[in-house]
Amino acid sequence: MGLEIENVSKSYGSNLVLDAVDLDVQPGEFVALLGPSGSGKTTLLRIIAGLQFAEGGRLVMEGEDITGLEARLRRFGMVFQSYALFEHMSVADNTAFGLKMRPRGSRPSRSGIGERVKTLLDMAEIGHLAERYPSQLSGGQRQRVALARALAIEPRLLLLDEPFSALDTKIRKGLRSALRDLQRKVGISAILVTHDQEEAFEIADRIAVMSEGRIEQFGTAEELLRTPASPFVAEFLEGMANYENQGAGI
Amino acid sequence: MSTSISHASRQRSSARRVIPGFGLTLGVTLLFVCLIILLPLSALFFQLGQLGFADYWRIISSDRTLAAFRVTISAALMATVFNACFGLLLAWVIVRYKFPGKRLLDALIDLPFALPTAVAGIALVALYDRNGWMGMLLAEMNIKVAYTWWGIAIAMTFTSVPFGVRTVQPVMESLKLDIEEAAQTLGARDIQVFRHIIFPQLWPSFIMGASLAFARSLGEFGAVIFIAGNMPYKTEIASLLIMIRLDEYDFPAASAIAGTLLLLALVVLVLANIATGRAGRHLSREAKGWQLQPCILRCAP
Ligand SMILES: Nc1ncnc2c1ncn2[C@@H]1O[C@H](COP(=O)(O)OP(=O)(O)OP(=O)(O)O)[C@@H](O)[C@H]1O
Numbered sequence: 001m002g003l004e005i006e007n008v009s010k011s012y013g014s015n016l017v018l019d020a021v022d023l024d025v026q027p028g029e030f031v032a033l034l035g036p037s038g039s040g041k042t043t044l045l046r047i048i049a050g051l052q053f054a055e056g057g058r059l060v061m062e063g064e065d066i067t068g069l070e071a072r073l074r075r076f077g078m079v080f081q082s083y084a085l086f087e088h089m090s091v092a093d094n095t096a097f098g099l100k101m102r103p104r105g106s107r108p109s110r111s112g113i114g115e116r117v118k119t120l121l122d123m124a125e126i127g128h129l130a131e132r133y134p135s136q137l138s139g140g141q142r143q144r145v146a147l148a149r150a151l152a153i154e155p156r157l158l159l160l161d162e163p164f165s166a167l168d169t170k171i172r173k174g175l176r177s178a179l180r181d182l183q184r185k186v187g188i189s190a191i192l193v194t195h196d197q198e199e200a201f202e203i204a205d206r207i208a209v210m211s212e213g214r215i216e217q218f219g220t221a222e223e224l225l226r227t228p229a230s231p232f233v234a235e236f237l238e239g240m241a242n243y244e245n246q247g248a249g250i
Numbered sequence: 251m252s253t254s255i256s257h258a259s260r261q262r263s264s265a266r267r268v269i270p271g272f273g274l275t276l277g278v279t280l281l282f283v284c285l286i287i288l289l290p291l292s293a294l295f296f297q298l299g300q301l302g303f304a305d306y307w308r309i310i311s312s313d314r315t316l317a318a319f320r321v322t323i324s325a326a327l328m329a330t331v332f333n334a335c336f337g338l339l340l341a342w343v344i345v346r347y348k349f350p351g352k353r354l355l356d357a358l359i360d361l362p363f364a365l366p367t368a369v370a371g372i373a374l375v376a377l378y379d380r381n382g383w384m385g386m387l388l389a390e391m392n393i394k395v396a397y398t399w400w401g402i403a404i405a406m407t408f409t410s411v412p413f414g415v416r417t418v419q420p421v422m423e424s425l426k427l428d429i430e431e432a433a434q435t436l437g438a439r440d441i442q443v444f445r446h447i448i449f450p451q452l453w454p455s456f457i458m459g460a461s462l463a464f465a466r467s468l469g470e471f472g473a474v475i476f477i478a479g480n481m482p483y484k485t486e487i488a489s490l491l492i493m494i495r496l497d498e499y500d501f502p503a504a505s506a507i508a509g510t511l512l513l514l515a516l517v518v519l520v521l522a523n524i525a526t527g528r529a530g531r532h533l534s535r536e537a538k539g540w541q542l543q544p545c546i547l548r549c550a551p
């Protein structure tokens with residue numbers, strides 16, 4: 001089941017940005033969209049989130065066709081590169097937002113929300129920052145808030161658009177493993193957009209290599225390195241051969 | 251607005267100044283503030299000072315003055331509420347949508363400022379008088395606008411339209427879309443996005459625009475007197491009463507009314523400044539004492 005993306009196309013004017021993209025994400029699986037700048041990764045992710053709509057193709061989530069469904073009804077948690085935190089709300093209120101916006105019938109009680117927020121913030125290791133405002137946090141802390149906020153709605157799928165690219169290498173590594181741990185703990189599937197090969201290799205179960213609106217190859221890190229489907233993939237992952245030889249990650 | 255001011259003052263005390271010319275520019279600024287703003291005001295307060303409190307009270311609490319204040323304040327409130335809401339709507343339409351004539355609409359908004367207020371007043375009379383287009387239409391429905399309280403409110407509304415729009419518009423332009431998208435992915439409906447995400451960000455400028463519109467409406471003269479009817483106790487505004495007292499060489503009464511009007515406007519502006527300053531506090535990185543944040547900004551369920 002999970003998410004199936006079938007034949008999705010998108011163009012801006014005459015510029016074809018996504019060319020018949022197929023992709024599937026299994027339940028609990030972590031998929032990375034890897035590709036150079038301008039290859040259409042963000043566009044694909046936003047179409048999955050429902051923030052943009054494709055001109056052709058289908059999106060199916062757990063057997064349900066969601067191609068035309070509004071973003072707010074998809075229950076996909078999204079983490080933005082720019083954090084996109086609500087600056088006028090405390091960390092706790094940011095995290096509680098999704099739950100508070102639910103219609104009365106399905107909204108947890110006030111104390112229920114409070115508990116859930118506390119659990120999430122503790123899981124993201126920022127429990128002590130609950131009362132602060134986003135402007136009083138470091139970049140890494142902000143991204144943890146964004147992650148906790150996205151997870152609060154018990155999403156069916158977690159979408160991340162280069163969440164760590166504004167952070168320095170050390171914090172990045174810490175957050176990367178925190179993200180992977182959180183995702184495993186919660187047990188949801190996730191799609192991570194990145195142009196950092198190492199990040200993709202370290203965190204993802206399967207990697208989709210994109211170039212100019214097409215998915216060149218979709219497979220595990222091992223498959224990509226052993227049997228690259230095209231010269232582009234081989235060239236794009238050149239530096240990563242050593243990475244595997246060292247036996248790191250995966 | 252005021253955050254940037256408090257930000258600057260904080261820097262002044264801690265960091266070394268980077269931009270040169272501070273002494274000179276501040277000196278010139280203060281000189282002009284004194285000459286142009288403070289000097290006339292102090293003349294007014296000097297006049298007021300000549301007056302004993304008992305006399306002041308007698309003038310202010312006379313039936314005619316009280317009636318004039320009642321008319322002025324109520325009509326100004328009406329104009330303010332209308333312009334705050336309408337200004338928000340207008341700014342929204344201009345910032346968020348593309349449509350033919352958008353530039354023209356944008357330019358039209360400044361017209362009430364560019365137009366001499368007397369011209370505006372005469373135009374409004376021509377429109378709402380018994381023989382005017384609107385006047386005839388409304389007369390059929392048995393509604394009278396010209397020479398009534400409604401006429402005053404409409405004239406005040408007309409002259410303060412730009413405040414409602416121009417204060418909110420730049421803030422609305424600078425709102426980041428990804429924040430709204432984040433709210434959407436979290437399940438918020440459009441109306442919830444507006445109420446919990448967009449409006450709180452606009453709030454300081456909204457309050458500032460409303461209070462400017464109110465202060466302006468309180469003192470509006472030219473546009474109002476033509477359409478007001480100017481009946482004592484009924485449709486006489488405070489600034490007209492000042493004029494009448496001056497004509498009677500009753501300077502103490504004129505300055506008592508003027509001073510009260512001024513005080514009212516100042517109090518409103520200062521309150522608005524405090525309110526916007528509080529609302530913007532969390533945006534400052536240095537904000538200390540975040541534990542004491544007022545909870546009005548919290549997203550209440
Ligand atoms: N609103 C838009 N209007 C026109 N073209 C656009 C628009 N948004 C994106 N594009 C184009 O679509 C292509 C794919 O953009 P996209 O943002 O998906 O790339 P990306 O893979 O996320 O790149 P990066 O790694 O730099 O973020 C680019 O060529 C870009 O110029």
Ligand SMILES: [Mg+2]
Nearest residue numbers: 041042043161
């Ligand atoms: Mg991108």
